[in-house]
Each structure stands twice: as structure tokens, then as C-alpha cells.
Amino acid sequence: MTARLFCCLAALVTLVSCSGGAPPAELPRRGAGSPAYGDALVVGTIGEPSNLIPLLASDSASHDVAGNVFNGLVKYDKNLELVGDLAESWQVSPDGLTITFRLRKGVKWHDGTEFTSRDVLYTYRVTIDPKTPTAYAEDFKQVKSAEAPDRYTFRVTYGKPFAPALASWGAGILPAHLLEGKDITKSPLSRHPVGTGPYRFKEWIAGQKVVLEAFPDYFEGRPYIDRFVYRIIPDTSTMYLELKAGGLDMMGLTPVQYARQTDTPEFLARFNKFRYPASAYTYLGYNLRNPLFADRRVRQAIACAINKDEIVHGVLLGLGQVAHGPFKPGTWPYNPSVRDFGYDPARAKVLLAEAGWHAIGSDGILTKDGKPFSFTIFTNQGNDQRLKTAQIIQRRLAKVGIEVKIRVLEWASLLTNFIDKRNFDALIMGWTIPQDPDIFDVWHSSKTGPKELNFIGFKNAEVDRLIEEGRSTFDQEKRRRCYWRIQEILAQEQPYTFLFVPDALPVVSARFRGIEPAPAGITHNIIRWYVPKEEQVH
Amino acid sequence: MVPLLLGITLISFVVIRLAPGEPVEAMTAMSPKITAETRQRLREFYGLDKPLHVQYATWLKQVATLDFGRSFAPDNRPVTDKIKERIPVTISLNLIALILEFGLAIPIGIFAATHRDTLYDKGITIFVFLGFAVPTFWLALLLMYFFGVKLGWLPISGLHSLGSETLSPMAWFVDLAKHLILPVSVATFGSLAGLSRYMRSNMLEVIRQDYITTARAKGLTERAVVYRHALRNALLPVITFLGFSLPGLIGGSVIFETIFAIPGMGQLFYQGVMGRDYPLVMGILVIGAFLTLVGNLLADLGYALADPRIRHGRG
Numbered sequence: 046m047t048a049r050l051f052c053c054l055a056a057l058v059t060l061v062s063c064s065g066g067a068p069p070a071e072l073p074r075r076g077a078g079s080p081a082y083g084d085a086l087v088v089g090t091i092g093e094p095s096n097l098i099p100l101l102a103s104d105s106a107s108h109d110v111a112g113n114v115f116n117g118l119v120k121y122d123k124n125l126e127l128v129g130d131l132a133e134s135w136q137v138s139p140d141g142l143t144i145t146f147r148l149r150k151g152v153k154w155h156d157g158t159e160f161t162s163r164d165v166l167y168t169y170r171v172t173i174d175p176k177t178p179t180a181y182a183e184d185f186k187q188v189k190s191a192e193a194p195d196r197y198t199f200r201v202t203y204g205k206p207f208a209p210a211l212a213s214w215g216a217g218i219l220p221a222h223l224l225e226g227k228d229i230t231k232s233p234l235s236r237h238p239v240g241t242g243p244y245r246f247k248e249w250i251a252g253q254k255v256v257l258e259a260f261p262d263y264f265e266g267r268p269y270i271d272r273f274v275y276r277i278i279p280d281t282s283t284m285y286l287e288l289k290a291g292g293l294d295m296m297g298l299t300p301v302q303y304a305r306q307t308d309t310p311e312f313l314a315r316f317n318k319f320r321y322p323a324s325a326y327t328y329l330g331y332n333l334r335n336p337l338f339a340d341r342r343v344r345q346a347i348a349c350a351i352n353k354d355e356i357v358h359g360v361l362l363g364l365g366q367v368a369h370g371p372f373k374p375g376t377w378p379y380n381p382s383v384r385d386f387g388y389d390p391a392r393a394k395v396l397l398a399e400a401g402w403h404a405i406g407s408d409g410i411l412t413k414d415g416k417p418f419s420f421t422i423f424t425n426q427g428n429d430q431r432l433k434t435a436q437i438i439q440r441r442l443a444k445v446g447i448e449v450k451i452r453v454l455e456w457a458s459l460l461t462n463f464i465d466k467r468n469f470d471a472l473i474m475g476w477t478i479p480q481d482p483d484i485f486d487v488w489h490s491s492k493t494g495p496k497e498l499n500f501i502g503f504k505n506a507e508v509d510r511l512i513e514e515g516r517s518t519f520d521q522e523k524r525r526r527c528y529w530r531i532q533e534i535l536a537q538e539q540p541y542t543f544l545f546v547p548d549a550l551p552v553v554s555a556r557f558r559g560i561e562p563a564p565a566g567i568t569h570n571i572i573r574w575y576v577p578k579e580e581q582v583h
Numbered sequence: 584m585v586p587l588l589l590g591i592t593l594i595s596f597v598v599i600r601l602a603p604g605e606p607v608e609a610m611t612a613m614s615p616k617i618t619a620e621t622r623q624r625l626r627e628f629y630g631l632d633k634p635l636h637v638q639y640a641t642w643l644k645q646v647a648t649l650d651f652g653r654s655f656a657p658d659n660r661p662v663t664d665k666i667k668e669r670i671p672v673t674i675s676l677n678l679i680a681l682i683l684e685f686g687l688a689i690p691i692g693i694f695a696a697t698h699r700d701t702l703y704d705k706g707i708t709i710f711v712f713l714g715f716a717v718p719t720f721w722l723a724l725l726l727m728y729f730f731g732v733k734l735g736w737l738p739i740s741g742l743h744s745l746g747s748e749t750l751s752p753m754a755w756f757v758d759l760a761k762h763l764i765l766p767v768s769v770a771t772f773g774s775l776a777g778l779s780r781y782m783r784s785n786m787l788e789v790i791r792q793d794y795i796t797t798a799r800a801k802g803l804t805e806r807a808v809v810y811r812h813a814l815r816n817a818l819l820p821v822i823t824f825l826g827f828s829l830p831g832l833i834g835g836s837v838i839f840e841t842i843f844a845i846p847g848m849g850q851l852f853y854q855g856v857m858g859r860d861y862p863l864v865m866g867i868l869v870i871g872a873f874l875t876l877v878g879n880l881l882a883d884l885g886y887a888l889a890d891p892r893i894r895h896g897r898g
Contacts, residue, residue, distance in 0.1 A: 087745065093846075095657040102657045178628045178659075182621060230659050251668040252846020253741060274745060279841040279850065282724055283740045289732050290739050457604030457859065496619065583745065 077558055078577025082259075085272035085583035086557065086574070088295045089284040093252060093277045097238040098229065099217035100172055103180045110255055110275055113571075114155075115217030115240035118146050118165065118199070121480050123563035123570065125376060127211060131160065131218055131241065132199075137519055141206030146214070148197045153262045154220050155245040162193035167221035169201075171229055178230060184213035206517045208524065212481045243268045243572045253277060269559070269575035272583065288316075294554040300362040303550040316552045317560070319567055322375070323549040326368045327434065327475040328541040329422070333502045335470055337420055344539035345386055346396035350445045351438055352388040357545050360433045364550060368543035370532035371476070371484055375564065377521065378482035380529040385536035385543070393445045402446075411446035419448035420470035423463055425456045431473045434544060438473075464500050472501075473544075482528050483516045488535075503540040556580040584876050591872040592646075592865070596639050599856075599864050605631060606655035606859045629655055642865065651866035656858055662866040665851065670833060672742065673847040676763065677832045680770040688775050689821070692782025696817075697809060699787065707779070715776035723769050723842045730765065738762050740844035766843045770836075778824060785817040792816075819890055826882025830874040833867075 094107040099115055102108060118132040129135065132146040152160040171177055172185045187210065191201045203210060220239050224232060238246050243265070244257035257273040276293065278284045285302060287293045289312075298307065298318070307318060329351070331338040338344055353367040372379040386392075397403070402411040402418055411418040422438065424431040432453060439449040454463070463469045476487065486492050489512050490504035508531055515527035535541070551567060553560060559574045560567050576582075607625045626632045630641065645652050651662035691711065695704045731739035738744060738761055747758050789795065790813055798808045835849030848867065855863035887894045 085745070096659070101659075104657070107657070175624055176628075178625050178657075180621070183618060235658055236660075251665075252672075252850070253743070253844075254745075276741065276844070277846070278740055278844040280844070283727065283842055283844060286724070286727050286732055286739050290735065292739060292741075292745075457602070457857070461603035461605075494619075496622070 078575075078580065080269055080559065080575040081578040081581070082267070082269055082575075083271050083578070084556075084576040084581040085274055086270050086294050086571075087274045087276060087292070087583075089278045089287065089293045090275045091277075091279055091281065091284075094249075094255060094275075096235045097246070097249075098219065098232065098235045100168070100177065100179050100181060100219065101230065101235060106275075110257070111217055111238065111240075112242075113244040113257055113273060114238045114242045114246055115219070116242050117215035117217055118148075119211060119215050121212075121215070121565060123561065123565045125480060125564050127215075130215070131165075132214070135211070137211070141517075141519055142204075143200060143202045144211065144214075146199045148199060149264060150197055152241055152264045154222075154241055155239045155260055156220075156223075158220070158222050160218075160220075160241050161196045162199045163196075164218050164221045165199045166191060166193045167225055168216070168219045171219065171224065172216070181216060184209060206519065208516045208519055209481045209483045211519070244273050247272070263572070265572060268572035270557075270571075288552070294557065296552060298550040298552055300360075300364045300547075300550065303364055303552075304362040307552065315555055317555050317557075318550070318552045319560075319562055320364065320548050320550055321562060321564075321566065322366065322373060323547050324373055324478040324480075325475055326371065326373075326478060326546045327431065327473065327544045328368070329434075329438065329544060330472045330474065330501045330541045331539075332467065332469050332471065332500075333504075333540060334467060335420075337418070337470065340400045341538060342396045342400040343402070344542070345537075346393040346400070346445070347442065347447070348386040348539050348542045349389045349393035349396065350441050350447070351542060351544075352441060353544055354388070355441075356434055356437050359437055360430050361545065361547055365545045365547040368546045370535055370543055371478070371487070371541075372482060372528065372532065373478045374546060376482075377525055378528040380532040383529075383532045383536050385539065390441075390445050397445065397447075405446060409443075409446060410448050417448060418446065419450070421450040421452050422471045422473055423452050423454060423459060423469050424473040425459050426453050427456075430547070431475070435473050465496055467500065467502070482524070483512070484528075484531070485512050485516060488512060488531075501540055503538075505534060505538065508534055556582070584880070587876060588869075588872055592643070592869055593639070595865060595868045595872075596642070597635070599859075599861060600635065602856075602859065604859050606861060607631065642862070646869065651869070652862040654855075654863045655860045656854075656863070662862050665863060666848070666866060666870070669846055669848050669851050672845065673835050673849075674832050676766065676770075676845065676847065677835070679763070679767050680774070681828055681832070683767065683771040684774045684778060685821075685825075687771065688778035689782050689818075691775065691779040693786055693809075693814065693817075695779065695783045696786035696790065711776040711779050714772040714774075717773070719769060719773055719836065720838050720842050722772070723765070723839070726765055726769065727842075737764055739765075740842075742845065766839065766845060770839065778821075781824065782817065782821065785820055786813060789813045789817045819886065822885040822889060823882045826878040826885065829878030829881065830871050833870060833874060 090106045090109065092104055092106040094102070094110050095104050096102040096107055097111050097114065099108060099111040102111065116130045118130060119127050119135070120130040122128045129149075131149055131152060133149045135144055135146045137144050146165070148160070148162055148165070154160055169185060169188070169191050172179060173182050173188075187203055187207050189202045189204045191199070193199050201210075217240065219234075223234060223239055236249055241264070243260055243263045245260045247256040247258045249255045254277060255275040259268045259271050261267045276287075278287060278293075281299065284293060284296050285298075288296050303318065303320070307313070307316070329347075331344055331347075333339065357363060357365050357367055366374060369383050369385050370380065374381075397411060397418075401413045404412045406412045406417055408417075422435045424435055432451070435449075435451045439451060442449050464472070487498045488503060488508055489499065490506075490509050492499040493502050493504065511527040511531050515524045515531075518524060549566065553567070556576045557574050558577065559570065561570050563569060605626070606629060607622060623632070630638060633641075642652065651666075653659050654662050654665055691707055695707045698704050727739045730737040742759060742762050743755075744758050744762075747755055750758060790809075795808060795813055798812045799805075803812075833848055835847035837849040837853040839845075840847040840849045852864065852867050854860070855867065
């Protein structure tokens with residue numbers, strides 16, 4: 046579940062952790078029926094989970110499963126506000142340095158033992174233990190001290206106020222009584238987790254399926270749906286056929302499937318389709334160390350030459366929206382008044398001429414000091430949307446006299462040979478948008494070092510200052526002002542040309558009722574989904 | 584055989600490390616919450632900070648005791664366990680497909696040879712090459728759509744239906760068999776061409792020999808000539824083919840397994856390579872290399888057993 050908070054470049058539309066804003070496109074057509082226990086929800090997962098101890102896994106499949114088995118101290122609710130989960134409430138000290146969590150009483154682990162502050166303390170300690178191979182230690186290293194004054198209180202103190210700290214306590218809390226004093230990397234819990242969540246682990250058949258069953262003593266009440274089955278189906282076409290044949294109850298559709306293949310009356314009678322913005326964006330990023338892109342006017346010109354609407358229509362079949370900045374449209378950090386450069390090829394030519402690119406070679410390509418304006422866009426293999434985007438941009442830029450070459454590379458070699466070595470002109474990639482708007486790692490000038498994520502080398506003193514200010518206060522209004530200003534600067538500077546925010550397009554079998562689309566997507570109330578008795582099939 | 588095996592492991596060990604990227608990368612790349620220190624800690628955890636020859640020596644020592652080490656994937660499980668849980672499925676599937684392949688391709692080859700240049704021969708040639716040329720994934724999807732969605736006769740993917748645990752052993756077996764029909768048919772159809780053409784040319788070769796002319800001159804029936812005299816000799820090279828098929832038993836096609844959601848070795852190997860999971864990749868390569876060598880040995884032995892000319896030295 047913590048995976049949702051982190052940026053990752055992998056799949057744009059993950060199945061279970063989708064989140065978004067707009068109301069649903071479709072509403073259930075059948076009657077509501079009455080809530081009943083029973084039945085099973087079968088979902089498809091492209092990858093097999095690797096490790097069900099959330100601390101040790103970095104893939105979305107593992108976190109999707111573990112998210113139903115474990116709880117954090119806090120979570121994001123349906124409106125993407127932080128609320129208590131295992132913590133009943135919390136208090137931030139006036140200086141912003143200490144957070145005191147009051148834990149829920151009477152919460153049971155799946156083996157019947159009571160959950161206490163000892164578990165939280167253990168989870169913190171094992172996370173920062175240098176021997177634990179985890180990708181999630183960073184936020185917790187900011188903690189100066191952690192203590193559990195009594196069974197139901199947990200207190201952490203930070204060296205300086207750190208706004209993303211609160212959200213970091215959404216990480217899954219592990220059972221101390223089963224892990225303390227043992228080597229977590231060799232624990233059987235990685236394949237047989239014991240958590241506090243709504244579903245407890247039942248079985249895992251390697252390469253085939255993971256089955257969870259409802260935990261009757263869950264502190265928010267027993268989930269209506271008795272079993273949660275993850276079927277491992279590595280191919281999306283197969284998954285779609287399985288869905289149509291009734292072998293799956295829920296999956297994320299591709300834009301083509303959503304727009305062209307599922308509008309039949311037969312499909313709509315059996316499934317409910319949903320649509321809302323995904324927490325992700327795709328961008329064209331320029332290597333700012335490259336003299337070609339050092340001039341801001343050149344980047345602005347490229348932004349003018351690209352028709353973003355055309356990309357949304359061509360690549361996403363209209364199922365998405367144009368992006369103007371790094372935040373999710375409709376959320377509090379998003380500045381709705383920022384609009385960057387609209388499609389205006391004439392202006393692009395003017396800007397390029399101002400930057401010195403006015404001579405036109407015999408092949409129609411702009412030149413400056415005898416050198417043609419030609420660069421390569423890199424993107425990773427296996428992402429058709431990015432490749433198509435690159436091709437559309439290639440065509441548009443050719444019209445203003447810029448030659449674009451496209452190179453598609455396997456992920457690891459793109460990363461090692463080009464991004465890590467800063468040896469690229471421009472990239473088409475994507476980020477997932479984390480719930481907490483702190484964008485330090487991607488945009489701060491201190492993060493341009495080897496393997497760090499500001500790989501385009503963006504350095505802007507004002508943005509640095511705003512990012513630091515934004516992460517050091519818990520006051521949302523102050524933070525909002527920082528992030529709104531950052532968006533204005535990014536829109537002018539164009540270190541990235543933000544391209545689009547795709548829509549998440551989940552589809553769920555119509556026998557499931559109680560689905561409430563919200564800004565956080567549809568799975569926020571999954572324990573309240575139900576199938577009326579007469580429609581249960583499993 | 585041992586020096587050969589060592590050579591294979593050494594080359595594989597070096598080559599897999601030449602590929603850009605590291606196992607740690609798959610976990611840490613593009614994650615904002617990773618510092619250089621964390622990355623270093625992970626590299627030490629996996630022993631990647633040591634020089635290559637030290638890593639190889641450590642690995643070799645482990646393998647000498649038949650321990651392939653622990654996977655570099657986040658599950659950190661013993662490689663042997665990961666291979667073990669996938670091998671039964673892979674071997675059974677491949678074995679069925681292999682039996683079908685030989686069972687169909689040999690008669691097809693013989694038939695084509697004895698009906699050389701007739702319409703039958705040409706029809707068969709087109710049929711087997713069609714199987715060879717059609718992309719597996721495309722054919723698989725069409726069949727899945729037709730038999731799974733349209734007609735609803737066969738399950739689409741996986742090995743068992745949900746709830747198959749509660750079925751009686753007989754029903755459980757039928758359920759499994761139904762799941763296997765599509766993958767096995769597609770696999771077999773795709774592999775008919777090679778062996779049947781091979782069989783056809785062997786057969787034609789033998790039929791041209793003097794002793795066949797002699798047999799015919801003796802006045803034997805065409806049946807006896809073809810099946811007793813020609814076929815036995817034409818089958819000899821097929822032994823080699825069978826020997827080569829041995830390592831193929833644990834291998835699998837990634838595309839094929841991915842489409843049918845079959846948890847086989849092909850997928851495991853592919854994931855291993857993409858995640859730069861060195862111990863897993865090496866483990867599978869060693870087993871594959873070992874089986875290849877054993878297959879060659881068995882083919883040689885089988886040849887000697889079947890052909891007295893080889894058994895007695897000079898051919």
C-alpha cells in the first residue's frame with residue numbers, strides 16, 4: 046500500500062491501486078439488491094507478487110495483495126485526505142517535530158494476538174536496520190527518536206519539521222510477535238503474511254493465484270465478500286478474454302478496449318465501466334546539460350510545436366487529459382490557473398528564430414552555426430503509448446524544422462547506459478503522482494547526482510526554496526501556495542513538457558454492488574462491496 | 584563433460600553480467616526514496632560489491648554442493664525451490680507436446696515421403712509450414728476467443744478452474760486436461776514442420792539406397808520394403824533429434840506461457856533475466872547445460888545401441 050505513495054515508472058494503470066477524481070462515467074444498471082456475505086472477487090494481476098512483507102517488496106503486485114492484508118497507522122480516505130487507520134488519532138506538536146499516535150484498542154492480528162505499540166516500534170526498527178534490504182528506509186531515517194510510552198501510544202520525534210512524514214506512517218505495520226529476533230529476509234511471512242487487514246492470507250499457488258479470505262474480526266467489520274482471488278495472467282489480451290468469459294471480475298482496460306470493444310449492450314449488461322484520472326503523468330523531458338536545450342526559448346518552442354490534444358486523442362483515444370504540471374488535476378496542490386504553451390507552430394518558429402535557429406538547410410531542417418537541429422527521443426520498450434506519443438511529436442517537430450529520431454530501449458539498458466550516464470537528449474517517460482505533493486527528489490537541484498532522479502539536471506533557486514518550504518510545514522494552505530508557484534515556474538521554464546494524465550479505466554462485474562467512485566478511485570471501500578445472495582456465483 | 588560444463592558456467596556467468604543493469608537496479612531504479620547508501624547496502628547484501636572472480640568462486644563453491652543460492656528477487660527464496668515448483672508443469676506439458684509431436688510428425692513424414700510430389704505431399708507440406716509460420720500468440724488468441732469466449736467449450740488460461748480443489752480426483756483431472764487442450768495443440772502444431780520434414784528427407788534418402796532396390800528386386804511387398812527395411816534405417820537420425828529434445832523439456836516459450844498464463848520455466852527465466860536475478864538465471868542455465876550434455880550422451884549411446892556399425896567401431 047505504501048507503493049501508492051511513491052513514484053515509480055512502471056505500469057501507468059495498475060489494477061487495484063487506481064485513484065482519481067471525477068464522478069463515474071457509468072452507474073450500475075441493476076437494482077441494488079441487499080447486502081449479503083459470500084462470493085469471491087477474482088482480479089487479474091500481470092505480475093506475480095514477489096514478497097508479501099510490504100517492507101521488502103517494491104513491485105505493485107506485491108503491494109496490491111499486501112495492501113489488503115496489512116494496515117498502516119494512517120491511510121488516505123476516499124477524498125485523499127489522511128485519516129487514521131491503525132491509529133485512532135494523532136497529534137503534531139506545535140513545533141512540528143513530534144508526532145504522537147494514539148493507537149486503536151482491540152485490533153487483532155490474523156492469528157488472534159492483540160496489536161500494540163510494540164508492533165509499530167518493531168516495524169520502525171526493522172525498517173531502518175541496515176541489514177534489512179528495503180527500499181523504504183529513507184523517510185524513517187529522518188526520525189530522531191521513536192518510543193512507545195504505553196501499549197497504545199507511539200511517539201516519533203524528527204530532527205526538523207518534515208511534512209511527508211505523516212504519510213510515511215501509512216506503511217504496513219508488521220507483527221512483532223512473529224518477527225522480532227528473527228531474520229526478516231528468511232521469514233515464512235513473506236509467502237504467508239499475517240497482518241491486521243480486512244483479508245487474511247489463505248493460499249498462494251506459485252505462478253497461478255493468491256487467495257485471501259475475509260477476516261471476521263477486522264476492526265472495521267467483516268468484509269462482505271468472502272474471498273479475494275488474484276489470478277496471475279501475464280498477458281493483457283488473455284486477461285481481457287478471461288474477463289469476457291467470466292473468469293475475472295475486475296481489470297483495468299486499455300483505452301482501445303474501453304472506447305472500441307466494450308460498448309456492446311451485452312458487455313454493458315454484465316459489467317460496470319468506470320473512468321477517472323489516474324495518478325500519473327507522461328512527459329517529454331529535456332537533458333538541460335545538452336547545449337541544444339540550454340536556451341529556455343528552445344524548450345518553449347518545442348512545447349508550442351506539440352499539439353497535446355492531438356496526443357490525448359491519438360494515443361489515449363480521448364481517455365485522459367492534457368497535463369500542465371506535475372500534480373494531479375483536481376487535488377489541492379494542483380494550480381488550475383496554470384496553462385503552459387498551447388499548440389502554436391507559428392510562435393514556435395518565432396521563438397526558435399530568436400534563439401538563433403533561423404537558417405533552413407536544404408532538407409528543411411533548421412540550422413545554427415552550420416549544425417542542424419536534430420535530436421533523439423529515448424523511451425522504454427514495451428510501452429506502446431510512449432512510442433506513439435514519440436511518433437506524433439516527431440511529426441509535429443518536423444513541421445517546424447526540427448528533426449527527431451526515436452530510440453526505444455529495454456528498461457535496464459536505457460537506465461544504465463543513458464539515463465544514469467546523463468547521455469541522452471530527451472526522454473518520454475512517466476511518473477506516478479504521489480499523494481503527498483513533496484517533489485523534492487525529482488525537482489530539487491541537490492538531486493542531480495549520479496542515479497538521482499533529477500536526471501534532466503533542473504536547477505532553479507526559487508523552485509529549490511519553495512520545495513524546501515513546502516516540505517517543512519504541516520500547514521496545507523502554506524504548502525499549497527508553494528506548489529502553485531512551482532507550477533507557474535515549471536510552465537514557463539519547460540524543463541519537461543508535461544504531456545498528459547491518462548484515465549484509469551477499471552471495469553467490474555455488474556454483480557458487485559456498493560461501489561462508490563471517489564477521488565481515490567473505486568477500491569477505497571472494497572470491504573463494503575457485496576453481491577446480493579441470488580447473484581452469488583462462487 | 585565436467586570441463587565443458589565449467590566452461591559453459593564461466594561464459595554464462597560473465598555474459599549475464601555484461602548486460603547493463605544490476606539486480607539492485609530493478610528494486611531501486613526511479614524510486615525517489617533510495618539513497619546511494621541504501622543502494623550500497625543492497626549491493627553488499629547480494630555480494631555484488633566483490634570482484635567478479637570472487638563472486639564466481641563463491642557461486643561455484645555453492646553449486647558444487649548442489650546449492651544454487653538464493654534468488655536476488657525480493658522474495659529472496661532458494662533458487663532450487665523456485666525451479667522445483669515450476670518444473671513439473673513444464674516437463675509434463677513439454678512431454679505431452681513432445682509425444683504428440685513425434686507421434687504425428689513421424690507418420691506425416693513417412694506418408695509424405697511415400698507419396699512424394701503428389702497432392703497429399705504438397706498439402707501436408709503447406710499444413711506443417713503453416714503451423715511453423717503462424718505466430719503462436721496470434722493463433723492462441725484466436726483459438727482462445729473462439730473456443731473460450733464464443734463457444735465457451737474450453738477454459739482460456741491457467742491450469743485449474745477456481746474451486747478445482749473441491750472436485751473429485753476424476754473431475755479434477757478432466758478440468759486439468761481441458762485446460763491443457765489449447766496450449767498443447769498450439770505447441771504441437773507449431774513444432775510439426777521440423778521433424779516431419781526431417782523424417783521425410785531421411786525416408787527419401789533411404790529409399791534411394793541399393794538395399795531397398797535389392798529388397799524390391801527380391802519381390803518383397805512394398806509394405807515390407809517401406810516399413811521393415813526403409814523405416815528402421817530412416818528412424819536412426821531421429822534418435823539424435825530426440826536427444827536434442829531433452830534440454831527442451833525444461834525450457835519453455837515465454838510468449839506461449841505468457842499468453843496461456845502457464846507458470847512454466849520460460850516465464851521464470853525471462854523474469855530472471857529482466858530482473859537481472861543472477862543466481863536464478865545461472866541455476867536454470869546450469870540445469871539446461873547439464874541436460875544438453877546428457878542429451879548428447881544419450882543420443883550417442885542410443886545410436887550405438889540401434890546401429891551395429893557404430894557399435895563395432897568403423898561405420
